Amino acid sequence: MAAAAADAERAGFDSVWTSELYNRSATITVAALALATSQITLGTGILYGVGRSPLMLAAEARDLDELSHGRFILGIGNGTRRMISDWHGLDGESPAGRIEELVPLVRDVWNLDAAPVKHDGRFYHLHISSLGDLAAGSQRQIPIYTAAVNPRMIESAGRVADGLLGHTLFNPAYIEEVVRPALAKGAEHAERDPQDLRLATYTLAACSADEEQARREAAAMIAFYGSVKSYGAIFEHSGFGAEAQQIREAFAARDLKGMVGAVSDAMVDELSVAGTPAQVAEKLRRFDGIVDEVVMTVPSFQISPERVAENLALITAHCAPGS
Numbered sequence: 625m626a627a628a629a630a631d632a633e634r635a636g637f638d639s640v641w642t643s644e645l646y647n648r649s650a651t652i653t654v655a656a657l658a659l660a661t662s663q664i665t666l667g668t669g670i671l672y673g674v675g676r677s678p679l680m681l682a683a684e685a686r687d688l689d690e691l692s693h694g695r696f697i698l699g700i701g702n703g704t705r706r707m708i709s710d711w712h713g714l715d716g717e718s719p720a721g722r723i724e725e726l727v728p729l730v731r732d733v734w735n736l737d738a739a740p741v742k743h744d745g746r747f748y749h750l751h752i753s754s755l756g757d758l759a760a761g762s763q764r765q766i767p768i769y770t771a772a773v774n775p776r777m778i779e780s781a782g783r784v785a786d787g788l789l790g791h792t793l794f795n796p797a798y799i800e801e802v803v804r805p806a807l808a809k810g811a812e813h814a815e816r817d818p819q820d821l822r823l824a825t826y827t828l829a830a831c832s833a834d835e836e837q838a839r840r841e842a843a844a845m846i847a848f849y850g851s852v853k854s855y856g857a858i859f860e861h862s863g864f865g866a867e868a869q870q871i872r873e874a875f876a877a878r879d880l881k882g883m884v885g886a887v888s889d890a891m892v893d894e895l896s897v898a899g900t901p902a903q904v905a906e907k908l909r910r911f912d913g914i915v916d917e918v919v920m921t922v923p924s925f926q927i928s929p930e931r932v933a934e935n936l937a938l939i940t941a942h943c944a945p946g947s
Contacts (some may be wrong), residue, residue, distance in 0.1 A: 625653055626660035629937055633637035633664040635944040637705045641669030641699065641789075641919050646711075651684050652697075658692040662789055666692050667920060669789050669826070670701035670771040672728050675712045681726075685766050699789050700727065701771030715747070715931050720780045722747045723770055727784040731862040734766055769824065774857050775806040775924035782810020782821060790825030792850055792921055796914050799825065802861060822916045826895035832902045832940040841886040841931075842898035845923040851875035851883065862894050880926070901942035908943060 629640045640657060645652035647648065650671040657666050666688070673681065681700070702708055702719040709716035720790040725745045732741045733752070741755035767785040772778040781788035788807055803823070811818040830842035849855050850871035859868035867886050874882030892898055897907035897920075911918045920943065922935040 626656045628933075629657040629664065629666075629941070630660045631682045631940050632944075633661045635940050636946060637664060637940075637944055638917065639665035639667060639697075639919070641667045643669055643921075644671055651688060654688050654696065655691055658695070659689065661692075661695075661852070663695070665695050665697060666701050667697035667769070668788075669699040669769075671699065672703060672712070673682075673700040673723060674702050674708050674714055678726060678729035678748060679733050679752065681730045682736075683728075683768075685730070689766060697767045697769055697787075698730070699769040699771065700730075701789075702777075704852065718746075720776045723777070723780050724784050725944055727770065730768065733865070767822075769822070773855060775802060778803055778806035779813070781812030782807040782812075782816070782818065783814040785821070787822030787824060787916075790823070790915070791855070791858070791921070792826040792828050793846075793855060794825040794827070795858075795862060795894055796910050799823075799914055802857075807937055824917035824919055825911070825915050826921050827908070827911070828898070828909075828918045828923065829904055829935075829939055829943070830896060830898035830923050830943070831901055832937050833900060833926065833938075835899045835903065838898045838900070840884075840890075841893050841923040841927055842892050842896040843934075844884050844925045844927070846887045846891055846895050847871050847883040848925040858895075862891075864888075864894075866889050867891060901938050903912050904939070 629683060632640050642650040642653040651667040652666055654666050658821050685696065685698045700706060703724055705716035705719060708714050708719060729743060729748055729750060736752065736754045741750050743750045750788045769789045770781045770785040771789050772781055773791045790803060794803065807821060807823065808818040826843055828845055829840040832838040850859060850868045853872065856868055859865055867888060870886035871883050874886060897904050908918060920939055922932055924932055
């Protein structure tokens with residue numbers, strides 16, 4: 625990852641984002657990227673807010689901001705309700721309420737030198753004062769983005785975050801018809817200006833000299849996401865509700881071939897940018913004027929690490945801004 629980030633910086637990309645699951649930590653990866661780069665923005669996209677206290681989130685953010693000399697964006701998410709309860713052993717109810725309580729507390733701890741924190745809420749209890757030797761961060765206020773798929777969580781970003789990092793399945797129609805209105809609704813609820821919020825989104829970028837290979841890989845990744853019921857709203861909005869149901873039924877039967885087979889050509893076109901390097905670069909333009917930043921992520925489901933690396937290299941070489 626460090627070498628890939630350095631390549632992205634040399635190619636002229638604006639930012640690199642890290643993710644995490646049970647096998648990787650987003651924060652440790654950002655630390656490695658910070659030492660391998662000097663100018664590119666680095667973000668966690670997304671680290672789990674659940675399982676970390678506001679205090680530890682603020683402490684990790686401070687470390688990463690200092691390591692990167694002020695290039696860090698803290699991206700926080702909850703995951704699905706089931707992930708919150710089954711993976712982290714916490715109350716999976718009201719993920720929106722949880723993130724709305726968490727983000728202000730992270731900011732309060734970030735600014736602990738200004739005032740003590742005394743908070744007793746639904747999800748968090750925090751009583752702490754500065755010891756007097758708390759170093760200020762490289763940025764006076766750490767930028768915090770939150771992750772969301774469905775309208776209520778998108779509203780949460782509008783209420784408390786500096787920006788939203790959208791899901792890989794976001795497409796222009798979903799952004800314009802669902803995301804933007806929900807983000808504005810959340811901002812207005814908090815008496816904030818929606819224009820002050822940044823909107824970035826992941827998009828699935830499958831790139832190969834062989835167009836059909838790229839499309840097959842995109843289809844497999846779309847099938848992976850389609851197996852998760854929480855993402856159903858995006859499929860429904862795009863007119864693929866029936867296909868998503870077929871994917872979930874195949875997943876329940878552990879029928880991998882059936883899952884991928886349920887993904888139509890239209891789904892690949894609508895929910896990814898897939899094809900040759902030139903085709904991917906052209907398809908990315910559909911986000912122009914719709915979001916502030918597009919973050920490309922490559923397919924990884926049922927794909928070898930070598931092929932993932934090849935895909936990243938092609939994107940780096942052919943899809944940088946201005947290329």
